[in-house]
Amino acid sequence: MLIRSLEIFRAVVDTGSFSAAAERLHTVQSNVTAHVKKLETELDARLLERRTPVVATPAGHQLLSYARRIVELHDDAVARFHPQADPAGELRLGSMETTAAVHLPGLLAGFSRRWPQLAVHLRTGTSSELLEAVRAGQLDAAFVAGEKVGDEVRLRPVFEERLVLVSGRPLKAMPDRVTLAQTPFLAFRQGCGYRHSIEKLFAEQRVPAPRIHEFGSLDAIVGCVAAGMGLALLPESTVRQYRQRFELHTLALPPAFAAVTTQLATLQRPSWSRALEVFMEGMEGMEAERPRDGAFAVA
């Protein structure tokens, strides 16, 4: 059974005539006859009463409900891939916790307002988890930090972050080696982009055995740091957000550790869905140097 046959069958019922259907579909009447006949042979039932106007038989009526749904679905699918059509469906995004908390609320709110037909699915995880999901086609795009990737994944810088050392107590200067060795660090589990920076920091200070608590939630990390449980390395913008809820103290780090670029990871361009296409278009204006969350803000 061909979609084309169903399309023709539907047109015959709608117009009440084989020849009118042919004209509407830009083909010839004998072709319409052939398609209908083929359907009737395949299903072993008479589908149309050849009268003027042509009407569907009970069996035809039954097929018609399927034909309408299938043809409609088909047209929808084609339309959704058409470059000038408004995208619909879902946009599956991934993000690190920190980015989700700080940058995404404004961004996604604007996006969802701009494209009301799109449902955004947001999943958080570590950079390496998210990258794997992008690679596996489970996510359309993901915000990640500092990862090397194969050439099937494309990275685009979107936010420039400055990592700072965060503590619950005032920090005058960088803690010395001994203090650092005794103070636990709080971080996301293995695979988080920032965690790599912690290890670089320890190596630099020649601290041998870093003690790192692995938490799955940003709220938990910040809360525990504020409670004096230990130190953390977080983007300055994230800390700013939590300042209202917790008493936090920060210390700037040398640029070599501090600078972290959040990048938007996707597959290569031809794989993009229309939904992703418009999302990436909206992200075009986002320069790593001049971050502004209002990419999709209403003008």
Place this chain on the structure above:
Amino acid sequence: MLIRSLEIFRAVVDTGSFSAAAERLHTVQSNVTAHVKKLETELDARLLERRTPVVATPAGHQLLSYARRIVELHDDAVARFHPQADPAGELRLGSMETTAAVHLPGLLAGFSRRWPQLAVHLRTGTSSELLEAVRAGQLDAAFVAGEKVGDEVRLRPVFEERLVLVSGRPLKAMPDRVTLAQTPFLAFRQGCGYRHSIEKLFAEQRVPAPRIHEFGSLDAIVGCVAAGMGLALLPESTVRQYRQRFELHTLALPPAFAAVTTQLATLQRPSWSRALEVFMEGMEGMEAERPRDGAFAVA
């Protein structure tokens, strides 16, 4: 876009491999490649990441949701026309008021129990209205009385009715010409099968100007007859049903007027839907001579 292409595409995603999909669908791998490639060209998007296992790209993921729905609908449609499959969907029946009131409740209850996937639509009307609807493919079948039809409609006798003269007051014998001329008759509007019998009765009694009230509802007719508004000509079985609610008196008529056969009208066999097919099968046992409503009764 062919249903076949979507079926193949779906199989590739499900199996994670072009060659496995080919095997599952009993074709060759190069054919699978060709179909996928054709889809990608048509939609101008990369749908699959050629890796092991093969995974859908965001665009592919988008198409997949359509592919699944379309292929499923297609399989459903084919299955519904398969002779050994349980029928599903709707069965659109028509019936005269009298038949609907007396014979259908038991019949349809049994039918609906026997075929739970079928939704019965019942429409009442006059015989000629219903016949026209059957002819136009709007009804699968209709219970009608005493009509001549073209040869695209097929009639099958199902109930043998005896018409009786009904009154609100005791009837000893056939009213004389004068009484008959003065007494109004209550009947369905033009097109009712029984109404034709009334006219035959008047002609026989040589009553010139029958006065006929036209009511659209059986309840109204019976109620008004019981209230003494006039006479009616109704099937004996119908009157029996109303005896509990109204005080009705009847008079038998000569067989020439009394005998009316209720027939089941359909289009010719090849037009039948599977739903109609099983309904007609169930009606097979219904002999006009030996009416029993329990055609679909549970054994």
Place this chain on the structure above:
DNA sequence: TTAAAAAATCATTTCCAGTGATAAAAGCGC
């Protein structure tokens, strides 16, 4: 009954789904 319109039939062309063999590419073990 006849003229006009619509569907069926038929011969023909064109296109493409499906096939099998082979080349290229990707994964995997060492």
Place this chain on the structure above:
DNA sequence: GCGCTTTTATCACTGGAAATGATTTTTTAA
């Protein structure tokens, strides 16, 4: 990295059927 295996892409070819245009048959309306 290097070969070995597995998987996908490419290609030439064939059969079948979609599409076409001309013609006949049927239906409808005048």
